[in-house]
Amino acid sequence: MPKLSEFEFPAGCKTLPGGFWAAVDVWIKKPHVVNKRLCGVEETEAEKVGGEALEFLLDHRESSLDILSFLTGGTSPEQETRRSSSVRKIIPKVNCYGTTLHKEVVLKDFGRHRVTFVPFEEDSGGRVSLKEGNVYQIQLLLRGEEWALELHALTPEAWLADGVAYPKLAWLSVDLLPKLARWATACTAGGFRSTLSLLPxxxxxxxxxxxxxxxxxxxxxxxxxxxxxxxxxxxxxxxxxxxxxxxxxxxxxxxxxxxxxxxxxxxxxxxxxxxxxxxxxxxxxxxxxxxxxxxxxxxxxxxxxxxxxxxxxxxxxxxxxxxxxxxxxxxxxxxxxxxxxxxxxxxxxxxxxxxxxxxxxxxxxxxxxxxxxxxxxxxxxxxxxxxxxxxxxxxxxxxxxxxxxxxxxxxxxxxxxxxxxxxx
The missing domain is CATH 3.40.50.720 (NAD(P)-binding Rossmann-like Domain)
Structure with missing residues (x-):
């Protein structure tokens, strides 16, 4: 599991690990606040995930890469852990993909403080192709008494980024990771809904x-x-x-x-x-x-x-x-x-x-x-x-x-x- 970069939190940070999940939800639900090429996303309701659901997701893989190990951290999918999943559809400001839908399965592993993004494409006929070259993972780790964020990619050498549906690895490291850390440290809530929550x-x-x-x-x-x-x-x-x-x-x-x-x-x-x-x-x-x-x-x-x-x-x-x-x-x-x-x-x-x-x-x-x-x-x-x-x-x-x-x-x-x- 190649590690691309990490960000260390200041000593004595009191908002973790809860702040980490609050920050992750910003990136999941409102990626346009960071990626200005996006208008937003449409997200399905999250549901509990077990080994069967993970294996169903992997039915669409096109190579022999060990994605399952990447998603589960080397443990058995059936091993008891708190996980949830959702699917979000990426909506760019300008439709540059024609009829192809760009989607991501978002897998949260609460026990290991880890979230994995598994992008896939769906054509007008409903055919699905898993984009293994763009799978990445963000994890919160406790090292002694200090917290750190790590960014991992399944295949960094085969990364195919367009900067819209597929962020560039350098951007994920330099732009996204520090913002997630800052949001996790602030961990504040304004008491209002997300924008455009009642419209498509x-x-x-x-x-x-x-x-x-x-x-x-x-x-x-x-x-x-x-x-x-x-x-x-x-x-x-x-x-x-x-x-x-x-x-x-x-x-x-x-x-x-x-x-x-x-x-x-x-x-x-x-x-x-x-x-x-x-x-x-x-x-x-x-x-x-x-x-x-x-x-x-x-x-x-x-x-x-x-x-x-x-x-x-x-x-x-x-x-x-x-x-x-x-x-x-x-x-x-x-x-x-x-x-x-x-x-x-x-x-x-x-x-x-x-x-x-x-x-x-x-x-x-x-x-x-x-x-x-x-x-x-x-x-x-x-x-x-x-x-x-x-x-x-x-x-x-x-x-x-x-x-x-x-x-x-x-x-x-x-x-x-x-x-x-x-x-x-």
Whole structure:
């Protein structure tokens, strides 16, 4: 079992071995935070693994390499040990593999503090080929009183790396291993879900790349004083999330009509412009007109109007109300949606913290401020008849990967936070 590199932890590290598994889960579930060529992965539910499952995996091997010994550390597969497995599908930002699916079996050996990645490819006909030349393993070892991480490869001399589905060995050693060590040492949790946990990541990636290419020209003609790259790509990501969310909703409910929307506090109006161009009827309302509004054309409906929560601002014929960094309006949007109609849903992406009377006052010092505010908005939604699920957007913004999604089969809403997915 060739050892490629190792990383020694500082003496007296108190977060191990639990921090090791927390760090491994980041690499398994969110590899895109390190490998920028990936959009993410789709992972199956983990299940307990015994010798039979391991041998079934190896039925697809194409050579006589002793992979079984590599996976089990030289012990019998039937030997009692705590193991689990999952399969993750690699989703690149740009589809460079055609119809071939690149997947990995991830084997966790909790007794030996070891995780092994066994990549394989599946073609359109369902035929599977095991990629023995890209099998690698990360192990946490205790040497006396000090911990160390080791990286092993099954066949380092035959490594075939493209830097996307198959990381380069030098990258695994120089980039991934130190980050795993840092995450394992930090071992913190923000209290939020992973990004895009409620959407099919592959579909999100396809739509995002299409919209990014379609609207990147907006960066060059942006007439506002705000940063064009931040606002254009942020709104592209928010629009992508909504478009995929709404497509999934139509499929789930058997709907054919495209959802309608109203964006309250629409700001520059780009989100309204994108959603309208993608076939959804709607409009944006803001207290102040922006210069860029005149560039969109008549098909993008934008109104300059002060929004006051009252009978005058109900939207009975609208499917979704949107609050994208809607500031003082944020806690009111669930209320307006509930009053508009029984079927009206809402999407809120909070930024500044307000309650119904002014600045939001902290109530729970033990929680991060954003976590507390998201919980507050969720409570407002529940009081208005909505049920909550959480999700996080993955967009270039000013905060981190915090947020929440609210959905149900009858009344629904969405609370999300914009942010780069930065770990620890």
């Amino acid at each position: 990541v592959e579909k999100y990636s396809v739509v995002y790349q299409r919209l990014k290419g379609k609207y990147k020209a907006m960066v060059k003609v942006w007439p506002e004083v705000t940063d064009p790259e931040k606002f254009v790509y942020e709104d592209v990501a928010i629009a992508t999330y909504l478009l995929v969310l709404w497509e999934e909703e139509r499929a789930e409910k058997g709907l054919t009509a495209m959802q309608t929307f109203v964006d309250l506090g629409c700001g520059n109006g780009l989100l309204v412009h994108i959603l309208s161009n993608e076939g959804h009827s709607g409009k944006g309302i803001d207290v102040r007109k922006r210069k860029i509004w005149d560039m969109y054309g008549p098909q993008t409906l934008l109104e300059e109007k002060a929004i006051t929560p009252s009978e005058s601002f109900l939207f009975p014929g609208t499917d979704w109300l949107i609050g994208n960094h809607s500031d003082e309006l944020t806690p009111w949007i669930p209320f307006i949606a509930a009053r508009s109609s029984y079927s009206c849903r809402f999407f809120v992406l909070p930024c500044c913290f307000f309650d119904f009377y002014g600045k939001y006052q902290r109530r729970q010092s033990g929680k991060p401020q954003y976590r507390e505010y998201v919980d507050f908005i969720a409570e407002v939604g529940q009081a208005c008849g909505f049920s909550a699920e959480e999700d996080c957007l993955r967009i270039p913004s000013t905060k981190r990967e915090d947020g929440a999604d609210i959905r149900s089969s009858f009344k629904a809403g969405l609370i999300l936070e914009a942010g780069l997915e930065i770990i620890y």
